[in-house]
Amino acid sequence: MSPDMPHPDQVFELLSTRRSIRKYLPDPVREPLLRRLLEAATWAPSAHNRQPWRFVVIREPEARSSLIEAMEARLIADLRVDQAPEEIILREATHSRRRLTMSPALILVGLSMADMDVYPDPARQSHEHTMAVQSTAMAAQSLMLMAHAEGLATCWLCPPLFCADTVRAALGLPENFEAQCVIALGYPAEERAKTRRRFDEVTLYR
Numbered sequence: 049m050s051p052d053m054p055h056p057d058q059v060f061e062l063l064s065t066r067r068s069i070r071k072y073l074p075d076p077v078r079e080p081l082l083r084r085l086l087e088a089a090t091w092a093p094s095a096h097n098r099q100p101w102r103f104v105v106i107r108e109p110e111a112r113s114s115l116i117e118a119m120e121a122r123l124i125a126d127l128r129v130d131q132a133p134e135e136i137i138l139r140e141a142t143h144s145r146r147r148l149t150m151s152p153a154l155i156l157v158g159l160s161m162a163d164m165d166v167y168p169d170p171a172r173q174s175h176e177h178t179m180a181v182q183s184t185a186m187a188a189q190s191l192m193l194m195a196h197a198e199g200l201a202t203c204w205l206c207p208p209l210f211c212a213d214t215v216r217a218a219l220g221l222p223e224n225f226e227a228q229c230v231i232a233l234g235y236p237a238e239e240r241a242k243t244r245r246r247f248d249e250v251t252l253y254r
């Protein structure tokens with residue numbers, strides 16, 4: 049093993065101690081560090097090496113407000129269609145707002161199908177799309193692990209996936225930007241324990 053590589057025990061420690069954090073210190077995440085995380089993310093594997101991931105660093109307070117307000121309005125509209133009771137709507141909207149304001153930094157993660165293969169039939173096209181999703185999730189995971197190695201904390205937040213058109217409009221993003229999640233990022237203000245099912249409960253051998 050190259051002396052420059054981390055010891056496998058250190059890698060295992062990194063992987064097993066990352067937690068989704070939902071309370072952050074107000075300290076900002078400096079720009080060079082953000083850039084390092086983004087660069088680390090782009091070393092993820094991707095289908096055909098097409099690198100379908102796209103990132104939006106939500107830097108300006110106005111951009112964050114636009115995103116939060118648009119997503120909240122959409123959530124409320126969706127819940128009204130579901131005929132959810134008003135107190136549930138209020139609770140969900142408050143929860144959504146809290147999640148998107150809890151961290152000093154937000155990185156929206158999306159994908160673009162622009163460079164992926166195109167198939168004439170829906171089945172293969174759907175698989176191609178899945179491969180873009182898989183590649184993008186790997187990049188997001190790399191970003192989160194790099195953040196953890198840098199002493200930062202993250203939390204994957206899924207709501208943008210449910211309203212990709214709203215997200216695109218709120219931030220003026222290209223038509224081919226398909227939001228997957230937003231990653232909350234900052235210095236942790238809580239510690240979280242988590243259990244996992246044993247790996248042999250989820251593994252078959254043949």
Ligand SMILES: Cc1cc2nc3c(=O)[nH]c(=O)nc-3n(C[C@H](O)[C@H](O)[C@H](O)COP(=O)(O)O)c2cc1C
Nearest residue numbers: 066067068069070147203204205206207229240242
């Ligand atoms: C696809 C995906 C969607 C998630 N969505 C949310 C979310 O919307 N809100 C949230 O607080 N956490 C979300 N999480 C974080 C999970 O709740 C978390 O990873 C899980 O509980 C395991 O905890 P750990 O990451 O601390 O080990 C999501 C994670 C993944 C991978």
